[in-house]
Amino acid sequence: MTSPQPLLSVRDVRTVYGDVVALDGVSFDILENEFFALLGPSGSGKTTLLRSIAGFETPTAGEIDLDGKNLLSVPAHKRPINLMFQSYALFPHMSVAKNVAYGLEAERLPKDEIASRVDDILATVGLSHLASRRTSALSGGQRQRVALARALVKRPRLLLLDEPLSALDRKVRAEMQSELKRLQHEVGMTFVVVTHDQEEAMSMADRVAVLEDGRLEQLDTPVGLYSKPRTRFVAAFIGTANLLEGRATAGGIDVPGIGELRAEHELAPGDAATAVIRPEDVTVTREPAALAGTVVDIFFLGGSTTVSVAVDGLADPVRCTVHAAVGLARGDVVGVSIAPERIVVVPAAGPTSPAALQEVSG
């Protein structure tokens, strides 16, 4: 069902403002009908990339193709790409229906076609009863649906969503997450979410591109990003992790203070490296184990408990998560063990290794 040619192809895009490098040679493809996410902290370049695709900014170098044709030479208002703004940018002097119809009127479609398409999309997002309402009288969630409807009604090749969930409160956020996924399947369109919130990206997207400092750190499925991070940044940014610095060895990583941990990796022996260990892969017991430590703190969260342990030989405490209450208290001496097959070794902070840029097809 995926066409052989990618829908959107970003190649070596570089954008420089004075001495600030916003994007530093970013390349990736977005496939048709996928739910894609651009994830990164502020300053990572994701917003610049978003605006470049939409046409509000032009990269200094590089190419962006849509359906195989050069997109950058097409003026912004002629691109078959629509954007749902973070602040929604609804037109205050128009009703909901007029807002939604605006893009169709720009295409100079016949009035009855516009009317029926507007009715359809309002029904899809559940706003039919508010069609003639002024946009200022709506709640946050309703405004977002208008913004969504306004973009979707044009049937763009690509729908960009800028931080779609950031303005919503918790409960509405969860509803909206499933809404968006449902919509994307129902409408059969490619959605690209741009966000700084890794939960947002991970929960909705089929594939996620992680950006930092203008560079693509890793492009992978959410599971891939979580369980097989390829750079230190991705490991630290996605979920929580214990990061132990050391040096790569032939069979693993040598961490000063506790010795060698066996792990599989592709680094050369002697390279500076970081061991990434998820809290749920750390086991803490009363009996002695490979490592020893003292309980520093316990966080009981209902469904799970996180135990913070000061391991002998390590400077920072190691976190361990279990899905139950543990009968431990502060000061207890415990044994700490880590499943070797769950340890991921990444290069220590530095330029991204070529391995991390390998794309994983969805």
Added chain:
Amino acid sequence: MSSRSTAPSPGARLRRGLAAAPFLAPGGLLLIAFVFIPIALVTVYAFFQRGRFGGVVFDFTLDNFVRLADPLYLGVIAQSIGVGLMVTAIALLLGFPTAWVITRLPAKWRTIALIAVLLPFWTNFLIRTYAWILLFNNAGWINKTLGVFGIEPLDLLYSLPAVVVGLVYMYLPLMILPIYSSLDRMDPLLGEAATNLGSSPFRVFRTITLPLAIPGILTGCVFVLVPAMGNFVIPELIGGGKTVLIGNLVRDQFLKARDWPFGAALTLVLTVLLLILLAVQSRVSARVTEGPGRRG
């Protein structure tokens, strides 16, 4: 110590009123005594009669307003409205693009541009008027420049066009500033959204920028139209007294003919016009509901 209560609900808010008094009383009394009472006085006078030797005789009458229907005075009012509209139209044609360009300037230049618009407004009223005498005079600067191109000197001074130019000169800043304010308040993302939805730059302007600027445009028009009609210095100095506007009439009635009630009636006409226009402006602005601020 005055126990004048300024709190919205009467009665129990006495203590609050007492606390507020020292702040609100001085300015408040000043305003009441020297703005509201005078206005009330003018309103009242308009319904009374002129005394034999000037002054006011307190006999209720509507004569003053009836007199307004006299063709002579109607002519003045009509001419004032005509001139006012002409001045407003020219000010709008010049002012709107200027305000628009200012909003698109980078921050530093924007401040300079705004101050540059304001400065003439803060210079002496008379100076700004008579500078045009220098320009319009038969031997004046405009004719001199035209002479360079071999054009015969034009009779510019003491004509209606000269008065219009003078009035535009006086009130142009008052058109520019409200329009700028309105345009500046607009969320810049709205333009981007409109573009993204397929509107060419011209369509964005026509369907988004212009409609949202209408409150400012109307305000500007009101700020120009009413003062232009009430100005008497420019028609006198630049128009040579040949053009008579409402302002001239009022001045004559008060200081020459000493018919204060009639002058009051005339001024009331002007004021009521102002209030009606402000009300219209208010209604129209309310229809353009404010969206989330640009910093939202």
Added chain:
Amino acid sequence: MAERVAKRGGLGIAQIPFWLTYVFLYVPIIIVVIMSFNASDNLFVWSGFSLQWYPTVFQNSAIMEGLGNTLIVAAGATVIAVICGTLLAVGIQRYTRGGLIRAFATAPALLPDLLLAIGLLSLFALLQFTLGLYSVMIAHSVFATAFVTAIVLARLAHVDPSLEEASRDLGAGHVRTFLRVTVPQLAPGILAGALLAFTLSLDEFVIAFFTTAPTTPTLPIVIYSMVRFGVTPEINALATILLVVSVTAVLVAQRLTKFTENL
């Protein structure tokens, strides 16, 4: 964010009216200023640079009398306006909620000056208050107050109310808090308001024209009488001086409050 550079499209055809406006606004003033330095008394022919007209301004008794009157009126009006306006602004901010009172306080700036002028004239006549400098001073102080109120109100929006609360918490009474915490914070706004009020009064013609006595003309009225008989280079020099004063006042006020950002 360094990332975002607002894309400013082309200005296109709008540039014509834009430049036209500024040329239109400034050419007359520039001509006046230049001709004030003219060596001859011809208003239309430049004969060389000279400062001769400036001293004559100060030697003209009518002008000096008008100037003196105007300074008295402006100074008095400004003092009254600053006191009443600041108090009014603080009072409105603190004790009222509706926009109605706020609108009333700033209304005088919007009403036609003719209305205020004849209204005041009527009031003074009714009270048999002799016209003179004090009647003008009162008249000017009214709309100057409206002005100062508006400016200080705008400034108050940026003032941190917790500072006043901290002061009271530390034991200072109302008056002390007002004088030593509130006023200093408002100072730039008050100063700017004072400058603008002073300049307004300096230049104001219509209201002064109606409310003064023939024996006590203000400077604008003096200029008016002079211009009716014809323009002289002396007036150019006077105009230039006044221009410098106004411009300075506005620039300083802008420095203090950056009021163009709140337009």
